[in-house]
Amino acid sequence: MLLPIFLPLFNFLSLAIFGRFIGKTGAIYITLYNMLLLVFLNVKLLYFIWQFNTTYYITIKSWIRVLTLEVNWEFILDPLAVTMLVMVSMISIVVHVYSFSYMKNDPHFIRFISYLSLFTFFMFILVTASNFVQLFLGWEGVGICSYLLINFWFTRVQANKAAIKALLMNRVGDIGFLIGTVLTFALFQTLDFTVLTHLAIEKVIEQPYWLITEHFSLLYIDVICFFFFIGVIGKSAQLGLHTWLPAAMEGPTPVSALIHAATMVTAGIFLLIRCSFLFEISTNIRTLIIIVGAVTALVSALTAIFLYDIKKIIAYSTCSQLGYMAVACGFSQYSLGLFHLINHAFFKALLFLTAGAIIHSFNNEQDIRKLSGIATRMPLIHCAILIGNIAIMGLPFLSGFYSKDLIIEITYLQGFDIAQSFNLNFIFSIILVATVCTGVYSLRLYYYLFLRQGCVHSSTLLGPGPTQPFFIQLSLVFLMLGSIFSGYLLSDIFSTTMDFYTFGMNAENDNNSTFLENEFLPWYIKLAPLFCNLLVLFIFILFITWYQNGIIPQFTQVLVAHLSAENRAQFEKRYWFGSFYTTITYKFNTRFGGLIQLFQNNFYFNEVYNYLAFLNFNYYYHNIFINFDKGVLEFFGPVGLSRLYYWVTTHSVVVYKRSLTSQLIFIYNTILVYFYILEYFFM
Structure with a gap:
């Protein structure tokens, strides 16, 4: 049963030791065989665990024994762990296969593939760890591998800066994680998840108070959960420590897909789910998680609207979607957060790998203002971007619809005095605004890439209609299928067994019953996310239709006529006369230039x-x-x-x-x- 965990390590060692002898072709064959075997074994293990609803504990040997501290090399294979194993292995094999074509001309191809395998191995260590120390080993290993991959093109100064930035900002979260681990041992005298779960559920230990006032009380467990949440903020790029994520775009595009879809950024959400037995006791910290997650979703979505770098737009989209997952975990809906994490892995990997194919075809150009007119020349890319954007918007009936809508409904249903001191009704409004912003930046990206005309830089496209290599096409088709069907196939599993992934912790939480009550919400609340997306889509279609029929250019002349002579001359000199989009942009920049600059600079x-x-x-x-x-x-x-x-x-x-x-x-x-x-x- 340990073979699926150590298979990526074997692939890394094989390429690191024998890579120079077997060459690129041999490395591709070995990696492809190992990754296919990895997915097969993990799927088989998932089926076995789900069928019998059991948990396996595999102990290799004792690792640390100091007084009352005892840490073993032990792996836990429960529904949460094997679900993450399958998800990570599926995205990993797609990224590996994609890299066979994307990085084939790179002189350090073998080193790159070996780093991807090592990244996958440390993620497996993280999700299967049975104690905090072993989890911290995988946590740090993922961080080190991210540094190696972001800085893969080490001759680039910006890549060096981005890698160091990611490493240093994650160290802040790592320190919080480490302090939380020390405080956990000081309180419970153990770091084993199974023992901690039973202690928390049975409430064997009387929780001491850290601070008591007339209107507020702070448990010792609140302090522990706060430091663990600092680790989550750093690793999952929540507001405050999120700026490393867009900077990580300096690495190769397959790295961006692996980091932002299924590995590093999901580690923080996984920590929330794995430590749910602690967070369920700490209502104050869960309130903080909800607020930070909602604000992250909104701020990141607003920032993505005003960016022009295609990879950074998708990166901020990742931050926004991670905010949704954090909100779900804050409302004690951990399985729902995991559900959205899995769906997000498919459509976000699809968007990143599609962006990589576009960048590769346009001679490494990433500015969407210089990319246009590729709808007919690259039909597969067109379909992939369309499916990815629809999925991330949450339109029926793609994967994002099944998980994202449930999260929004939960925010309305459970946003009432969760911590006995805060009313969280405003969270529902924030999430709805973030949903609107998601639709805006998704359709804006689609417009720039496929509908906008008159871009003189389209000539940079290699050939009249480049055909993507086989490995890239195969990867995109698989991810498109996952983005379409994953939500439908998994909706019954994740929406009915809410305590399946949290050791039954939610069974005694009153919030668990509210998940069933969302079926009886008012129709206008249940359809609110759909109405928001349809409103944005309607305005977008109206704009495109009127523009193509010449209605908007005539309206543009009326707007320009109201400008002063000096402003009109400046406008005609610097902008295309008659362009509605340019006119509106000019007038908007004139009045709200400071606000736009605030968004473009990520709120400074x-x-x-x-x-x-x-x-x-x-x-x-x-x-x-x-x-x-x-x-x-x-x-x-x-x-x-x-x-x-x-x-x-x-x-x-x-x-x-x-x-x-x-x-x-x-x-x-x-x-x-x-x-x-x-x-x-x-x-």
Whole structure:
């Protein structure tokens, strides 16, 4: 049963050791065989676990034994673990196969494939760990592999910066995870998930209070969950530590698909689900998770609307969808969060790999303003982008519809005083606005790529209609099928067995019953997400239809007529006269330029980080360096000792040059000093 877990490690070692001897062709055959075997074994294991509803614990050996701390090399194969194994292995094999064609001309092809396999192995370690220490090993391994893959093209300065940024920002989350682990052991005296689950469910340990006030109480478990949530924020790119995710786009496109779809960013959501036995006790932290997740979904969707880099648009879309998953987990609907995680893996990998095919065909051009007119020249890419956008919008009846709509319904149904101190009705409104923004940036991306005309840069397309390589076509077709059918096929499993993935923790939570009540919600609430998407789609179709029929260009002339002579001349000089989109953009930029700049610069998070973490810290570090390191430490350290030694040796030479009596007196005094020191310190 451990073969599926260690098969990616075997593939990594095979390519790392024998890659130079077997060449690219041999590496492709070995990797393809191992990945196919991996998927087969994981699917077989999933079927076995689901059929008998059982859990396997496989212990290899004892790892750490210090006083009451005992950590084993142990793997847990429960429904949650094997579901993640299948999902990760499916996306991993698609990315591997896609890379066979996408990276075939890269001189470091074998190294790239080996890194992908190592990435997959550490993700398997993370999802099958039976204790926090082993999970932290996979957690750190995923982070290290992400650094290697983002910085794969190490000759690029921007790739170096992006890799270091991802590594450092994830260290913040890693420190939070580590502190949470230490506090967990201090309270429960164990780090094993199974033992912790029973302790939490049976409430064997009386939870001590960290802080008690008249209107607010903070449990010790709240502090533990807070630090674990810091780890989630860092790894799953929630608001505050999310800026590393768009920067990670400097890596090859298959890396973006693997990181953003099924591995690194999902690790934080997996941690929320695995530690549900802790978060269910901490209502304060679950409230915080809901608020942070909802704001992340909205802010990331707003930012994606005003970007022009195709990969960064999809990256911010990932941040937004991760916010939906966090909201679901905050409302105790962990299986629903996992359901959306699986659906998201398919359509987000589809969007990234399709974007990679477009970028590859346009000579590595990523600006959507320079990409247009490829609907008839690249029909497969057209279908893939269309399916991916419809799925992420949540339109019937693709995968996103089944999970995303349920999350929105839950936010309305359970947004009432979850923490006995906060009313979360506004979460439903925030999520609806985020849904509208999702439709806007999805249709905007589709418009720029396939409907916008007059782009002079379309000539950069290689050939009249390049045919995508077989491996790329195969990968895209598989992901399109997953984006269409995964939600329908898995909806009954994830929407009815809410405690299947959380050790029955939700069985005693009152919020579990509300999941069934969503079937009796008012019709206008159940159809609200659909109405939002249809409204955006209607406005989009109306705009395209009117524009093609010449109605909007006539309306444009009326708008331009109201401009002053100076502004009209400037407009006619810099913009196409009669273009409705350009006219509206010009007028909008004139009045709301500052707001647009705010969105395009990601709410200036990077600038704030630079000011707080670099300028201020650098000032204080500089003062510490000058006054303490170069001052006190050097005076009493190497510089002071060297000066003292020089003074002693210089005066010793003077003494030795004198008479014999002076030398004897000096030796006698030195011996007295030594004896005094020995008597003072050791007697």
